[in-house]
Amino acid sequence: MTRTPLAQLTPLEQLRAPRLPRRLVQLMIGLLLYGFSMAMMIEATLGLDPWDVLHAGLVEQTGWSFGTIVIVVGLGVLLLWIPLRQMPGLGTVANAVVIGVATDASLALITPPDALAPRLAMVLGGVALNGLAGALYIGSQLGPGPRDGLMTGLVRRTGLSVRLVRTSLELIVLSVGWLLGGAVGLGTVVYALAIGPLVHTMLPWCTVDIGAGDERVLDPDVDRPIAS
Template sequence: MTATSEAPAAKPVRGRQLAALNPIEQLKAGHLPRRLIQLYIGLLLYGGSMGLMVQGNLGLDPWDVLHSGLTKHVDLSFGTIAIVVSFIVLLAWIPLRQWPGLGTISNAIVIGLAVDLTIALVDRPDQLWLRIVFMVAGIVVNALAGALYIGAQLGPGPRDGMMTGLVRRTGKSVRLVRTSIEVTVLAVGWLLGGVVGIGTVAYALAIGPLVHILLPLFTVKLKTEAAAR
């Protein structure tokens, strides 16, 4: 991969910013122990939230629809497929000239392990009310987990990094690029037999507002930000 000198603008987060840093700068930006703990708690919770939605069986987010569809055609666990897809997506970073951070690689591996562990430990309920509880809990915990690992500022996940890289390279809006990717992924996953349902719609409607509320609470103020003020 070739590093780019064209850094994306930092994203405002209600008084704080998600800093535009390369992988080395991310590690040198201060508060590293706290940020590492926050990162891995977030990734473990993220995988757990995915597992809850899988076991609730009322519909998944677009990428997990793809993962669930692939499980019907490939003899691999849900989490293993999520890991494989993550590394395939990372290949798209090469022409986008992006470097993965520690959080990026950790995201690709830890979430898949955590979702498989959750599926192994948590039985799929028969009662509809409990499946709804799993769905709602999965969405809320997913938003919390996303805020934790994004706020740690140790590198975006493979899918988010592909999105931001495409935004930078194409000049198109985040909304257009993200929507295009997720609609495509959802369609392919559905055609493969992935689980689409009310949970898919609920996730799409709720995840943005929830992360918007939670992210400012967990975005770590880095030394680079303090020095710039």
């Protein structure tokens, strides 16, 4: 499939680019589905992706809702953009807030299963839905999520490889989250192995063409979203 390029735009250019109404709707759908997919993995109780292990560990320590922690961490990560001279777009701010709200709302709706088979199905469905949701919000071309931008900002400022920075970040948040009591398990492994190929497959279907033919195409194998 021919890929529609992901443009490197300033926040203002993102809003001025063509097809804004379509892109805003796609952004919101992607973020809502992302929150729902996170809730599916949480309720399956078979392990979470690295950033959600951190979120779950902070929930254990604070007693706050999962969605509240997602929002607080997202806003905290945005503060780390300042020394990296990153500028958040509309999608970045929406990512920091909407996913947390959607996660809490979804947790209130989902009944956790007891048997192993439906829990496994919930994990697999959650990972697949997460891949689609990530492709939708990335493909809206309205700015990266806070955690995505932290990774790419560190790459730009340090000169290190994307793979090294991404892996280091995920190992740090996974380790801290595990020490705080976050759930690590089969779902963690499934997510780590599957999310890159899933986004790689789905992103061409979801990227909105804004006529930026000269810009680079994001390679999901190296620039995929590191969770929310």
